[in-house]
Amino acid sequence: MxxxxxxxxxxxxxxxxxxxxxxxxxxxxxxxxxxxxxxxxxxxxxxxxxxxxxxxxxxxxxxxxxxxxxxxxxxxxxxxxxxxxxxxxxxxxxxxxxxxxxxxxxxxxxxxxxxxxxxxxxxxxxxxxxxxxxxxxxxxxxxxxxxxxxxxxxxxxxxxxxxxxxxxxxxxxxxxxxxxxxxxxxxxxxxxxxxxxxxxxxxxxxxxxxxxxxxxxxxxxxxxxxxxxxxxxxxxxxxxxxxxxxxxxxxxxxxxxxxxxxxxxxxxKFLQVDGGKMSKSLGNVWSLDDLEERGFSPLDYRFLIMRGHYRTQLNFTWDALRGAAEARKNLLDWRGRLQAAARTSDSACRADAAPDVVEAKQKFAPAITEAVEKFDAAIADDLNTSEAVAAVFGLRNAFMQDAFVGANAQNALDFLDRVDDLFALFPTNGDDAEGLSDADVEALLAERVNAREQKDWPRADEIRDQLQIAGIVIEDKSGSVHWHRS
Ligand SMILES: [Zn+2]
Incomplete structure (x- = not known):
């Protein structure tokens, strides 16, 4: 496409x-x-x-x-x-x-x-x-x-x-x-x-x-x-x-x-807040900390943004954020059920040829294919993320109406991985594949020392930024450098 x-x-x-x-x-x-x-x-x-x-x-x-x-x-x-x-x-x-x-x-x-x-x-x-x-x-x-x-x-x-x-x-x-x-x-x-x-x-x-x-x-x-x-x-x-x-x-x-x-x-397009421009005088210039103080994850905000097409008006309200948080929780919950179902079907307690398994596969296979196609078509259409998210929920709703989803759980999970790859909806736990290992951090810090000695300030700054974005906090204390993960 x-x-x-x-x-x-x-x-x-x-x-x-x-x-x-x-x-x-x-x-x-x-x-x-x-x-x-x-x-x-x-x-x-x-x-x-x-x-x-x-x-x-x-x-x-x-x-x-x-x-x-x-x-x-x-x-x-x-x-x-x-x-x-x-x-x-x-x-x-x-x-x-x-x-x-x-x-x-x-x-x-x-x-x-x-x-x-x-x-x-x-x-x-x-x-x-x-x-x-x-x-x-x-x-x-x-x-x-x-x-x-x-x-x-x-x-x-x-x-x-x-x-x-x-x-x-x-x-x-x-x-x-x-x-x-x-x-x-x-x-x-x-x-x-x-x-x-x-x-x-x-x-x-x-x-x-x-x-x-x-x-x-x-x-x-x-x-x-x-x-x-x-x-x-x-x-x-x-x-x-x-x-x-x-x-x-x-x-x-x-x-x-x-x-x-x-x-x-x-x-x-600009993000509107409460139907207008955010402003200091209205007291609605929010930071991520303000969102977290009210119990929201930054990923809820991310999902709110992703649900709107980038060229359309998007209005931030606390209700809208609550809606996005709820929707994201529903997807997390569905993913958890699918993971549990996939484990059950993996454990071979049901033969693949069992009549109910075959029936369920037949039932959901086209729905998954259709959701994947709709999702990809929406993204290819000038990143219409709002349609893409609708395709994800269409499939989720179909699954949730059926008690038996194990037969297709893995296919649905593969689809959700693809969705997560673009939208980053689900928190990664612990060792993030995109994060830096301890050895990576040490190597970058050594390179930064070297860059500073050579007075290559752009490179030194670049490394510090790279470490910061990976959640590494650096402290320069009396000549030696300490670091920890945030
Ligand atoms: Zn510019």
């Missing part, structure tokens, strides 16, 4: 065809680590994980990258205003770097709790300044960007396709941006690639001047291309990333290389 995906760029459903046979390279806009992501942020991260699990299960060689924005993301996604990191640091009376470390640890712990399969790279913006500078220089050389003093802007009129992803028109954007006039820019809709600000706490000395920092958009262009090449298969984000962030990424990347940047653009 060919996987069909809705491409936000063409606004059409398209058959997925990787650029290189057998390989999938994908990039997801990750968190801006100024504060712990709330449950709404996790909708797009869980969607990224679903894609990853799907491509893994299809046998593709996957390279998955999710960035960490730790500088340059200004309040309101704008060119001017305060950096989100710095604002938070000021409020908490910490340094921005302390905030980064704290929030990254929380983020990776959340991913672990949500059973997210670790991406292959979690690059941080502050570790990739040279790559960004190089790209900005390239854009200046090709006349897509211009310098004004120590600032650098992208000239949107140099890239006629600007606006194609978001459906915006350059002239209208110019008109709109005139409300906040920035005299430096050639056109009001131009956006910043590099900003100069001596008072900025996170700043770098580069060819553009002494005190500069990157714009948010250039970070994702530079980091995605570093790990995935100039053209890659899939780029995802939340619907709020479409404009300006992704529109700007396309302009910068294609402006710099002259090649198509991304083949498939996928965007998840």
């Amino acid at each position: 060919t996987l069909q995906l809705y491409n936000s760029y063409s606004r059409q459903i398209e058959a997925f065809q990787p650029l290189d046979e057998g390989k999938v390279r994908m990039y997801h806009c990750g968190p801006t680590v100024y504060k712990r992501p709330h449950i709404g942020n996790y909708r797009s991260f869980l969607f990224a994980d679903l894609l990853r699990r799907l491509f893994d299960s299809m046998g593709y060689d996957v390279v998955q990258v999710m960035n960490i924005t730790d500088v340059g993301h200004l309040v309101d996604d704008a060119d001017d205003g305060e950096d989100k990191m710095l604002k938070q640091a000021r409020q908490e009376k910490l340094t921005p770097w302390q905030i980064v470390d704290k929030v990254c640890a929380e983020f990776f712990a959340d991913l672990h709790a949500l059973a997210v399969r670790p991406a292959h790279h979690y690059p941080r913006a502050t570790d990739h300044i040279p790559e960004m500078v190089k790209m900005v220089q390239k854009l200046i050389a090709s006349k897509h960007a211009y310098r004004v003093g120590d600032n650098v802007y992208f000239d949107v009129h140099s890239f006629p396709k600007y606006g194609q992803l978001s459906g915006n028109r350059i002239d209208e954007l110019d008109a709109g941006a005139r409300l906040e006039v920035n005299e430096e820019k050639k056109h009001p809709a131009d956006f910043a690639l590099w900003k100069s600000d001596p008072s900025h706490l996170m700043k770098w000395e580069t060819v553009f001047g002494e005190h500069g920092f990157p714009g948010w958009h250039i970070e994702c262009s530079a980091m995605s291309m570093k790990y995935l090449g100039q053209s890659f298969d899939i780029h995802t984000g939340g619907e709020d990333n479409v404009f300006p962030h992704h529109e700007c990424e396309i302009a910068q990347s294609e402006g710099a290389t002259g090649k198509r940047f991304v083949k498939h653009w996928l965007h998840t």
